[in-house]
Amino acid sequence: MEETLFTKIRDGKIPSVKLYEDNECFVIMDINPVVKGHCLVIAARPYKNIGSCPLSTLNHMMEICKKMDAKLREALHCDGTNILVNNDPASGQEVPHLHIHVIPRYLTDGRTFGFVHDKYEEGEMVKLGEIIKLG
Ligand code: AMP
Secondary structure, X not given: OOOOHHHHHHOOOOOOOEEEEOOOEEEEEOOOOOOOOOEEEEEOOOOOOHHHOOHHHHHHHHHHHHHHHXXXXXXXXXXXXXXXXXXXXXXXXXXXXXXXXXXXXXXOOOOOOOOXXXXXXXXXXXXXXXXXXXX
């Protein structure tokens, strides 16, 4: 199987602060935190993105995110969290090995993800909705 930065961390070839590990995923602290306590829930196997990861693994990773969210609130007294995936390079993914960011947030932390919002033309949103609706 392909080696990535995160498989090297998983195997202890690169040091990390590991917070949890099981057969499906592991959790480390992000070395460059957006907010201190920022951690990464990483698939044990190097799936590149959400599309290539089995649903059972995704479900399990989300369960671990829920536990990390509770832990960050309890231990760091954060007011909320951002839980997000950069899904392929076009979305900003730098490490091509599926991971979920769990970032503690405080009402006073002043961080922003800097969303720049677009605007739809008249009727465009409904038309696009027809194209991307599920089922
Ligand atoms: P992404 O841009 O979604 O691929 O996120 C990759 C994340 O991995 C970034 O937030 C980095 O700060 C983090 N990162 C990179 N190298 C390391 C490392 N050696 N230990 C822990 N986190 C890392």
